[in-house]
Amino acid sequence: MADSFREKYGPWALVAGASEGLGEAFARELAARGVNVALVARREAVVRGLAEDIARKAGVETRAIAADLSERAGLDQVVVETRALDVGLLVYNAGQSFIGPFWVTSVEDHLKEIDVNVRGPLVLAHAIGGRLRARGRGGLVLMSSLAGFQGTALVSNYAATKAFNLVLGEGLWDELRGSGVDALVCCAGATSTPNYRNSAPSAGDSAMVPVQTPEQVAREALDYLGRGPLLITGRANRLASFFLRRVLPRKLAVRIMGQNTRKMYS
Numbered sequence: 001m002a003d004s005f006r007e008k009y010g011p012w013a014l015v016a017g018a019s020e021g022l023g024e025a026f027a028r029e030l031a032a033r034g035v036n037v038a039l040v041a042r043r044e045a046v047v048r049g050l051a052e053d054i055a056r057k058a059g060v061e062t063r064a065i066a067a068d069l070s071e072r073a074g075l076d077q078v079v080v081e082t083r084a085l086d087v088g089l090l091v092y093n094a095g096q097s098f099i100g101p102f103w104v105t106s107v108e109d110h111l112k113e114i115d116v117n118v119r120g121p122l123v124l125a126h127a128i129g130g131r132l133r134a135r136g137r138g139g140l141v142l143m144s145s146l147a148g149f150q151g152t153a154l155v156s157n158y159a160a161t162k163a164f165n166l167v168l169g170e171g172l173w174d175e176l177r178g179s180g181v182d183a184l185v186c187c188a189g190a191t192s193t194p195n196y197r198n199s200a201p202s203a204g205d206s207a208m209v210p211v212q213t214p215e216q217v218a219r220e221a222l223d224y225l226g227r228g229p230l231l232i233t234g235r236a237n238r239l240a241s242f243f244l245r246r247v248l249p250r251k252l253a254v255r256i257m258g259q260n261t262r263k264m265y266s
C-alpha cells in the first residue's frame with residue numbers, strides 16, 4: 001500500500017504549516033509511506049529539527065523551509081524553493097485563528113486569518129496544483145473544519161475562511177477529475193494539537209467535542225485521498241455533522257455551534 005501511495009503522490013510532498021500538530025502528523029505519516037517531505041513553518045529551528053528527526057527515523061529525504069505563509073513573499077519563497085523537487089502532493093495545513101467576539105478582534109488580526117487561511121491555500125494550490133496538473137499525477141489536500149459548514153460564533157471569520165477552503169477544494173476536485181490529480185478537503189473536528197490545547201482550555205468539559213489525535217486525522221485523510229472531494233474525519237464528527245447539516249434547521253445548527261464555542265472558550 002505504501003508503494004502505490006508513493007507512486008501516486010510521491011516522490012515529494014510539501015506540507016505547509018508543518019512544525020507541530022496536524023502538520024507534523026501529516027509529515028510523519030507521509031514519511032512512513034515512503035514519501036520525501038518538504039516542511040514549511042515560521043520557526044526555523046523547530047522545523048529544521050523535525051525535518052532531521054523524520055529523515056533519521058523514516059529513512060526518507062526531507063527539506064525544511066522557514067517561511068511566513070501569511071506573506072505573499074513567503075508563499076513565493078516556498079514556490080521557488082520547491083521548484084527543484086518533484087512534488088506530487090501538497091497539504092496546506094497552516095491555520096490562523098483568533099478566538100473571541102468579532103469586534104474585539106482587530107481588523108488586522110482578521111486580515112491575518114484571511115492571509116494564512118485563504119490567500120495561502122489559494123496561491124499554493126494555484127502554483128503547486130498547476131505543476132501537478134502538468135505532470136498528470138498527484139494530490140492536493142486543503143484543511144477545513146466542522147466550523148466551516150455554518151456560521152460559528154466567536155470564530156466567525158475563522159469559520160468563514162474554512163468555508164472558503166471547503167468550497168475551493170470541492171471545485172478543484174471537479175476541475176481536476178480525469179487529470180490524474182486528486183483534490184481533497186479534510187474537515188477535522190476538535191483535534192488535540194498544541195494549538196487546540198492552548199486555545200481551548202475548557203474543551204475537555206464539552207460533551208459535544210469528540211477529540212481526535214492529529215495522527216488519526218492525518219492517516220484518515222491520506223487513506224481517503226482519491227476517493228472523493230470531502231472527508232469529515234472521525235465517525236462521531238460525521239454523525240454530529242450529519243445532524244447539524246441535514247436534520248436541524250440551519251439557525252439551530254448555527255446556535256448549537258455557537259453554544260459549543262462559548263462553552264469551550266469561556
Ligand SMILES: NC(=O)c1ccc[n+]([C@@H]2O[C@H](COP(=O)([O-])OP(=O)(O)OC[C@H]3O[C@@H](n4cnc5c(N)ncnc54)[C@H](OP(=O)(O)O)[C@@H]3O)[C@@H](O)[C@H]2O)c1
Pocket residue numbers: 016017018019020021022023024040041042043044046067068069070092093094095096116143144145146187188189190191192193194195196
Ligand atoms: N486542531 C483542531 O482542533 C482543528 C480542527 C479543525 C481544523 N483544524 C485545522 O487544521 C490545521 C492545523 O491545525 P493545528 O491545530 O495543527 O495548528 P495551527 O496552529 O493551525 O497550525 C500549526 C502549524 O502551522 C504553522 N503555521 C501557522 N501559521 C503559519 C504561518 N503564518 N506561516 C507558516 N507556518 C505557519 C505552525 O508553525 P510555526 O508556528 O512554526 O509557523 C504549525 O506548524 C489548521 O488549518 C486548522 O484550521 C484544526
